[in-house]
Amino acid sequence: MELSLNKEEQTNLIRLVDPAADSNCYVILGKKTCIVIDPNNFKLLEQVFQKWDRKPSVVLLTHGHCDHISGLNELRSHYKVTVVATSACSEEMQNARANMSRMMEMFLYYKSGETKLTSYAPFVCKAADLHFTDTMTLSFEGKSIRMKALPGHTHGSGVICYEDMIFCGDYLLPNEQVVTRLPGGSEEEYERDTKPWLMGIPDGTMICPGHGKPYQMSEEVRSRHDLR
Amino acid sequence: MTNLEKYNKVFRGMFRKKDEELPALKYRGIPLWDSIGHMDLVGELEETFDIRMDTQDVLDFTSYEKGQEVLGRYGVVIE
Numbered sequence: 001m002e003l004s005l006n007k008e009e010q011t012n013l014i015r016l017v018d019p020a021a022d023s024n025c026y027v028i029l030g031k032k033t034c035i036v037i038d039p040n041n042f043k044l045l046e047q048v049f050q051k052w053d054r055k056p057s058v059v060l061l062t063h064g065h066c067d068h069i070s071g072l073n074e075l076r077s078h079y080k081v082t083v084v085a086t087s088a089c090s091e092e093m094q095n096a097r098a099n100m101s102r103m104m105e106m107f108l109y110y111k112s113g114e115t116k117l118t119s120y121a122p123f124v125c126k127a128a129d130l131h132f133t134d135t136m137t138l139s140f141e142g143k144s145i146r147m148k149a150l151p152g153h154t155h156g157s158g159v160i161c162y163e164d165m166i167f168c169g170d171y172l173l174p175n176e177q178v179v180t181r182l183p184g185g186s187e188e189e190y191e192r193d194t195k196p197w198l199m200g201i202p203d204g205t206m207i208c209p210g211h212g213k214p215y216q217m218s219e220e221v222r223s224r225h226d227l228r
Numbered sequence: 229m230t231n232l233e234k235y236n237k238v239f240r241g242m243f244r245k246k247d248e249e250l251p252a253l254k255y256r257g258i259p260l261w262d263s264i265g266h267m268d269l270v271g272e273l274e275e276t277f278d279i280r281m282d283t284q285d286v287l288d289f290t291s292y293e294k295g296q297e298v299l300g301r302y303g304v305v306i307e
Contacts, residue, residue: 110263
């Protein structure tokens with residue numbers, strides 16, 4: 001568990017890493033409640049809620065792949081939360097093939113270099129409580145949160161902008177090019193809709209990826225991700 | 229449509245090959261049939277034939293020919 005403190009804004013940002021697929025979940029702590037981005041492991045989240053004495057109020061999703069929503073059903077069963085996602089993401093999470101949980105056992109096997117078979121049960125989630133097709137703006141303790149649909153990695157992928165941070169799901173991963181061949185992915189959508197938007201992210205913006213550590217946008221990052 | 233026609237249609241769609249090219253196809257024998265392509269292929273075949281393959285069978289599915297044998301374990305006769 002990792003805690004980052006943005007001193008100017010007094011915002012607490014916590015990153016949790018689910019060991020199953022090394023995916024990130026982020027928690028933004030407010031005064032009494034918190035926002036959860038990509039709930040991938042309920043047990044880890046519960047530790048955060050207890051340690052910082054906050055209840056989750058809103059859940060934001062960057063996309064519907066299982067390694068980013070695997071803690072959602074349990075979270076919903078314990079807390080009254082409003083889940084927000086793109087309309088396509090809301091569809092993805094309701095289908096075990098589209099959310100990849102059906103093939104996750106194979107995916108993890110390949111990721112291990114075909115050495116380790118890990119049990120992974122397929123699952124689906126209920127639809128998002130609020131969904132949108134292009135953009136949605138929410139308010140959290142007086143601060144604006146802007147969600148933007150950016151298809152490519154999956155049809156339902158999007159980013160979440162909060163203060164000087166962008167939670168970008170499986171775009172801009174530190175050591176990996178964007179993958180558009182997994183269920184719901186489209187190279188064409190990525191090139192047409194998403195790449196131009198990512199190219200416009202200013203230097204210094206904190207990039208909070210779905211896997212790996214957060215880092216700042218720079219020319220070097222743009223070059224690495226062919227964003228020119 | 230026969231099961232063979234359905235089977236071939238899935239392979240043609242996934243790997244952009246003609247019917248006569250299918251029998252030679254093997255897992256990792258062409259760029260599109262890599263691990264991601266394999267998961268997609270299995271998902272498409274499961275939907276087409278309304279079955280769910282065990283992980284061991286997914287691993288055994290190493291070629292166009294072998295896939296027919298694997299599907300046979302689920303009562304899907306390719307002919």
